[in-house]
């Protein structure tokens with residue numbers, strides 16, 4: 192740990208700080224909610240969609256460094272959110288947030304951050320921080336905002352050091368719905384907002400491990416009736432809803448730490464030949480249920496421009512098709528551990544890591560990336576059509 196003497200002095204006017212578990216203090220200007228929050232520092236390379244990123248429940252216990260320097264300049268609205276205020280605990284940005292300029296804005300980003308209890312830090316050399324994450328992996332840290340500028344750095348360092356880290360941590364119970372929900376919202380249209388659907392089938396039961404709302408909107412857009420159920424729903428509770436397919440959502444934390452309640456249910460669904468579609472955490476847990484293993488990545492993949500190649504038979508492999516995708520994950524299925532029952536359908540063109548699996552002989556597949564985008568490109572919508580279109 193860096194001693195107080197090794198740390199650069201607090202600059203004049205600094206009201207925010209990021210303190211890494213190794214004792215490094217990175218100063219800036221605080222905004223949003225006051226206080227301190229612990230999490231893993233990651234970086235996201237998307238140029239747009241900061242509200243969606245900040246409200247993606249998969250980011251629970253993470254502090255997002257935005258590599259794009261101008262964040263907050265389209266303000267905040269009530270529509271571009273992916274959950275009811277869950278998601279990242281804080282964000283780090285290069286430039287100070289300026290007043291918004293956008294016809295859809297209803298609020299300033301700094302006010303919105305405050306209302307959602309999220310801490311912001313601006314004026315940080317985000318290139319240097321991103322480089323540090325790339326070279327040394329994602330550090331545990333505390334982000335803190337105190338308008339008076341009075342910080343107890345030693346206490347913040349201790350807080351960062353005492354945190355368990357994401358590996359082995361199950362965060363799903365914190366973010367999952369506690370009650371089932373009849374989901375009706377469809378896609379968004381300029382001037383109309385979100386559309387509504389009254390379809391009754393095919394019926395998809397979506398297990399909420401910390402889901403992004405746009406996944407449900409995409410299922411609706413693809414023609415499904417969606418019932419969202421809590422993460423700890425039992426196999427009997429799920430089957431009582433007579434699902435024609437079950438969707439396994441994204442979510443925060445370590446997939447291997449959910450093994451006690453989520454993975455056995457997924458294994459049972461597989462045995463009963465229920466069609467399955469998993470995204471991100473749901474994909475990882477589908478892999479675990481089928482016998483594969485997951486591992487923590489060095490720095491993870493987060494952004495809206497990640498190229499993925501289709502390599503599976505019947506998935507466009509022969510045409511060499513590539514999708515540009517939205518990603519947010521720090522764990523991945525280790526392709527070396529895929530059992531014979533699983534086929535690798537997609538791989539990352541950045542590092543060759545696993546990005547898709549299909550269970551041979553069953554209608555069950557998953558992707559590591561976010562085909563619902565939000566933010567990001569919509570190249571992968573075909574996956575929703577493939578899942579919903581194949582039901583019933």
Ligand SMILES: NC(=O)CC[C@H](N)C(=O)O
Pocket residue numbers: 249440441442443444445446470471472473519520521522523
């Ligand atoms: N977006 C997600 O579902 C993330 C899955 C998992 N928490 C990971 O970081 O890899």
